[in-house]
Amino acid sequence: MIEVRNISRSYGDTLVVDNVSITLPAGGVISLIGANGAGKSTLLSIISRLLPMSAGTVTVEGMDVMTTPGDVLARRLSILRQDNQMTARLTVRDLIAFGRYPHSKGRLTVEDQGYVERVIRYLELEAVAHRFLDELSGGQRQRAFIAMVLCQDTEYILLDEPLNNLDVKHAVAMMKLFRRTADEFRKTVILVLHDINFASCYSDRIVAMRNGRIAYEGPPEEIITPHVIRDVYGVDADIHEIDGKRMALYFR
Amino acid sequence: MRGLVLAAAGVIALAAVSLFVGVSDVTIGALLGSATDEATQVLLVSRVPRTLALVLAGAGMAVSGLILQMLARNKFVEPTTAGTAESAVFGMLMVTLLAPETPMLGRMLVAGACALAGTALFLGILRQMPLRSPLIVPLVGLMLGAVITASTEFIAYRADLMQSVRAWETGDFSGVLRGRYELLWIGAALTAIAYVAADRFTVAGLGEDFATNLGLNHRRVVSLGLVIVSLVTAAVIATCGMIPFLGLIVPNLISLMRGDNMRQSLPWVALLGAGLVLACDIAGRLMIRPYEIPIGTTMGIVGSAIFLYLLLRKNTHAA
Structure with missing residues (x-):
């Protein structure tokens, strides 16, 4: 509540x-x-x-x-604001994996990896998972951001x-x-x-x-x-x- | 991983070359031969310290640039475009003027404190600015640096210390001897800490909102980064002077090739920084033998060429 x-x-x-x-x-x-x-x-x-x-x-x-x-x-609790400017060049998978940061502080466990792969699948980002965010369309990037927040679980x-x-x-x-x-x-x-x-x-x-x-x-x-x-x-x-x-x- | 091993091998090879390039002849034959004393002395007192200093300063400055770029979220920022290096020079001048007996470590700490204040001021100005075009950010840093340099040079001119200021402003490794470069090991330790905290810096580089969402204390990470950058810059300036462009071009080149996840990119940045500084210094030693061109000049030429390339590439990510 x-x-x-x-x-x-x-x-x-x-x-x-x-x-x-x-x-x-x-x-x-x-x-x-x-x-x-x-x-x-x-x-x-x-x-x-x-x-x-x-x-x-x-x-x-x-x-x-x-x-x-x-x-x-x-x-x-997780939050995604609108209009997210990203200057860091990260791959989609790396960005989503940072959603696990509150739980693992950067050292991903097998369980964390499972979350990452599952979220990539749910959001149909498999094809672009290895690509850098600045190489994606606005819609793909938005889905990657949402994926990160969902990965935070x-x-x-x-x-x-x-x-x-x-x-x-x-x-x-x-x-x-x-x-x-x-x-x-x-x-x-x-x-x-x-x-x-x-x-x-x-x-x-x-x-x-x-x-x-x-x-x-x-x-x-x-x-x-x-x-x-x-x-x-x-x-x-x-x-x-x-x-x-x-x-x-x-x-x- | 294989690429990293190759890059490390390249740096080691350059370091080996650096050991045998200079005015007096140091060859493997001379080291093993009977009249060994002089060659061994040159090697231990001058060449090894110089080579180590090049590696440590190169890696440290490149990593400092990387950290500043993550914290300011701008690819054009590095210690010489953020007021950091200029503030460190100001600090060096103040110690020389007010407490000339201070040992090297004390000088470096004062320079580091000044660099910290200058860089914090720079980030503070950025926070106050409403519209941040990517190009405005380094311009603000350059102007801040120019103001600090103006006061430094005014005071130095009055106190007849312009020569010392020039020495801090222009990188030169020819004066590096055993006993006069060891501060750089502090820089190396700080670079290692940066690697331990790499994930935190990457999260901070996503922006304050993302960092807060992920439970990171953004302010604390910024403070840690500022301390690392300031002390590394101060150590480099106190031992060999400013190395221009390094912190700018190396992280940008690595960002293009490997992205900005610092856990993965930091070792590359450190190796490329060390390699580039070694190469520029060796070239400076060879070009007008038996004289030397200081690294501030060689790096200035190489660095500005690479920087122009980065700016003019199509589809620039620098922003």
Whole structure:
């Protein structure tokens, strides 16, 4: 369980996250949605201790993220931000293997090797595993970063716009993989998503943010409604139910 | 692994050549013959120390460049483009001026402390800068270095110490004798520590967010790296003076061939650094015999040529 208590964060005079409190239960896929600048990425970075908060506390399984030693937390929670610039030239396999760093501190055991090979297989990166990251396409690189985070094998996996740069096929495969990670391996996957229909189809819960606050929270049936989407994004959407999933059409 | 053995063999071969190149004749025949004394003396007092100094300084400076590039996450950074070397020279001047009786080790430690402060200032400036174009980073370092050099030379000019400053600024191994290079073993020990901590440096090189995610104390690794780089640079400057370009070109060449996973690339960087310094010094000893061209000059020519090649290659990864 992740407990967020009265978190605020300001940049200069602008309050980006405004006194947010929320409890995220363990297990399942949780999507954070909202317009640009609503504070989703900032909230995710604060929960994962990449950004300090101006006020408030975050605990993961009872551990305060600001005071718990970094390596202890790194075995329970992993985070991938968006727009990852990588200057170091590493092969895909080496990068993924660094996901085991919190567990092995660089000396890979046979078990660690097993994790690395399994993740490479899950993400269909076998063909590029030996190549350097700077020789890959944006989508391949994004999948390699996600593979590293999955290789970390933490109970909580936080990903900021993981579908960035992915084509339709790989985006669907990625969402299915998150679903499987939550269902089969009992992980908690927390995603910032821009595509509300992906959020609708694959999430157990959706958290909608607006102006630094949590505006709505609940299962997809409650969030994917014309009223909520109008309120959160300021667009009119028709909602259709297809195969039991609610889809928002907002292209007109 | 086989490649590494070959590279090590190459360095050993160059070191062997270095033992037998110089003004007075040292040949295997002379060493074994009857009139051995002088040849043996030259070998033990001058040639062996010089060769060891070349290997240790070359490996140390190249590895320092590699560490700085990982910490600054920029391929154009090395001790002479990050304010490190200039600050070390400033430190040497200060000791010479204020406490001229200080032994070599003390001088090196003061120079090291100054280098640490200068490099930390450089990284501090980088943190404050919002938009970091890859080329801005070394420019900031060069400007910082120029400011430090300006104050060094102003003081040195006043105190009539310009000659000493020139000696620290221009690498030259001709003055290396037994008893005057041993500080470099400290540099070698620090390089070995860098190898032990190689994985940490690689993780730090992924960026602060990745490092934090993987549970690495980023600040602590940066501090460790800065201490290693500063002390190695200070040891090299105190014994033989600045070697330009080395920390820049060697890690970049190895990065192209073997990538940046430091556990694998560091031995290569150390070997290529040692080999390149040996080759440049031997060439400098041969070209205008019986005189010598200092390594600061030969390395400057070779280094700038390789650097231009790296910059002009198509599909440059330097960034």
